[in-house]
Amino acid sequence: METRAHHILIGTFAILAFLLGLGFVLWLSKSSADREFRDFDVVFTEAVTGLSKGGLVQYNGIKVGEVTQLKLAPDDPRKVIARIRLEGDTPVKVDTEAKLGLLGVTGTAFIQLSGGSPSSKLLLPTEEHPVPVIHASESALSKLLSSGEDIVTSVNQSLLRVGQLLSKENVDHVSATLQHIDDVASTVAEQRGDLAKALAQLADASSELKSTLGTLNRMANTTSELIDDDVRKVMQSTDKAISAIERVAGSAEQMLDQNQAAIANFSDQGLRQVGPTLSELRETLRSFRQLSDQLGSSNTLLLGRDQPKEFTPK
Template structure:
């Protein structure tokens, strides 16, 4: 009986250990395998070192699934008969499952891809462990590639990782640097330095530097010999006199007179329109009076001209026949005699 009880306790402990182990594994796996997942695949054009099956799949840092399979496209998809072995068969495929409950309501995969949803490999710290990151990118910069095979699962396009982009940019820079004529540039720089050294030694530059030094010496001597202190004192005295003159009563009186003259000029300018209007009225009245006088003088002048003509005729008659003008004409002779 004692042995049977011992066996029973050992069996219970073993079963409890197994249950705890299974629960611990399920806990570490995050419930993976107990929930329905949607499987997607993507194609990587770089090394997947550090990415293993079971690696997390994160959407902007939030875990949404796990990597389920990693392999070569050339081994997974057969090349069609007669088709060329293009770069597409040099890729690495990565399949991963996503828990829809962790993602929530989303658009269709085609709409999400059109909006720029892409997958790429990201490093997790400095441990060398990688994971798959889902995020949105510029769809014009990273278009959807054409695949010469029929995928077994919905495809989410991939973009190069940050490390791959940096490496590619560095390779492009190195290629450009290789095309730069560094030796020619070094030779030109050496020739330039030699020419500069020769110019500063005995060339035009050396002559110019000596002339500048001589000019500076002459300027220093002129400054030391000149009475700068006296000139500054005279300038200060002139400034003081000008300040006193501006602050003196004469200047204040002149400013006041100028202000009064300006005010009087302003008042005169204000009265000027009325004076001009009165002058215009006077000119109009004088013009009207002149017209009336001309109208009245015209008949008088006509009569005066007629009288003058009569007097002139009478004077001519007196000059020609004074007796006839005074006594009249002689009697007409009688024709009957």
Template sequence: MERDAHYFLVGLFVIVMAVAGFFFAGLFYDKPSTATAVYDIHFDTPVEGLEKGSEVRYMGIKMGEVSEVFLLPDNPVRVGVRIKLEVRTPVNAATVATLRQQGLTGVPFVSLAQDSSLESEPLSVSAGNAFPVIRTKLTDMDAVIQQLPNLEQNLSKLVAAANEVFNTENREHLAGLLKNLHEASAGLPQLIANLNQTSRELKVLVEHLDGAVQRSEQGLAGNMKALQSTLASIKQTSQRVDKLVQDIDRVVVNNEGRVNELLGEGGENLKAVLDESRKAAVSVRQLSERLEQNPSQIIYQPVPQGTELPR
């Protein structure tokens, strides 16, 4: 009887401990504290490693998990991923989903972010879908992988073009060109030395010419002063001659009868002399005026004007 009571106490203790364990497990169980919203994502690329329970992060923060991974019935080459997010997650029409790998372990997860090029309108359910569909965006690596076929094709064209350019004939021409360039460049140092020597000689010549011009200008300035003085004397002389001729002419006119009687036939000669003297005085005065206005015409001949007609 005592043995049965002992077994009864042991069984009762086990039952109590089991109930207590379940009770404490229920207290510490991580129950969802907020409501969730369901969204679909349609990937055009394989989602290797992504499965139910994988994390869904918004801007790097865990906001939900993957609830289902399936193939789209109308397009078997596309993969549908259904996710559950906390209702406070700011999902809209500008939200894009990217499949990424976590650290060195390579565990995939879904990353959500906002695309600034899209308008942030409310995301609604489109026709033919049970839940709102979030846009997808390729990662940088996926974009590079997608461009690899085009890159390979472009590289093939580039190699073909390079082979066509560097054929045997063109390589021979290029080799000859390089040889000619090498031969031409061999004489460059001597050519440069000759140019330097020529420039130095030109500099010395310019200095000599500059000195000669300065000396010529000084001499020309002295000659111009003397010429101006001479012109002033010529002008005064012409004025005196002109006045003298006018006086003689006036005397002759006033005493024409007496002069004719005194000189006889020589009166006509005196008149001719007076006329020639008057003309000479006028010519001297005009010459002095022209020289006074432009003394350089003594040195430089005037440039002929007009147009020469063919004979």
């Protein structure tokens, strides 16, 4: 009787445990079924390499859903439509943006949602689009993949040029150049003593040249002072001579003017004798006047003095 009672208790416990487990599973299923989801279509105009069904969907880095379907657009095979299922409380707005991203270093692609200002309206179904549409922007991943071929080509060209630069002929030239530099350095090291002597002699020569230049400078200054004094003395003597010549010329012209009537009464013979003399005198005076003007101009240029005014007889 005891054995039979134990079996009944064990069976009853097993049945209760099974019923409890079944109820828990049904509760989980019901809660999942009662949970609200919303579907959206994300339209890509680029390749979605790495994205697959069941892929992750994030909103500002937070998981909000998954990819349920991938297909090409019926009207344009260049476009890819990814249907995503998001949690019902996800705030998808009319200005929400979508783009393709990479998850870590695994290379797995996912859809990243961002944007949506607080003042924007929610993106809801319409008669034209029962499933709301989000247009994706071009991602950095797509740009990288599209430019990958150009990058590979550039890398190949760079490697080819490096290979040409490191050719055997260039390596031999570089080795020869280094050897020449080594030979020159060795020669310079051997001639260190001569170089030191040459530098010392050059320093002495520089000192002597500096002394000679100083002496020449002093001589030039002395010569300039002497020339300046002599020129001033000559110019002063010239000024005196010019003044005397002007006085003589003025006196002669006054004398001629005062005796002009008496000279006119001379006889024809007297005029013939005096006339040439007067002409020569006037020519002499004119020559003195020209010499005076020339000396006056030279005096003004050399000494910076004012040019004497021309004498005008009264």
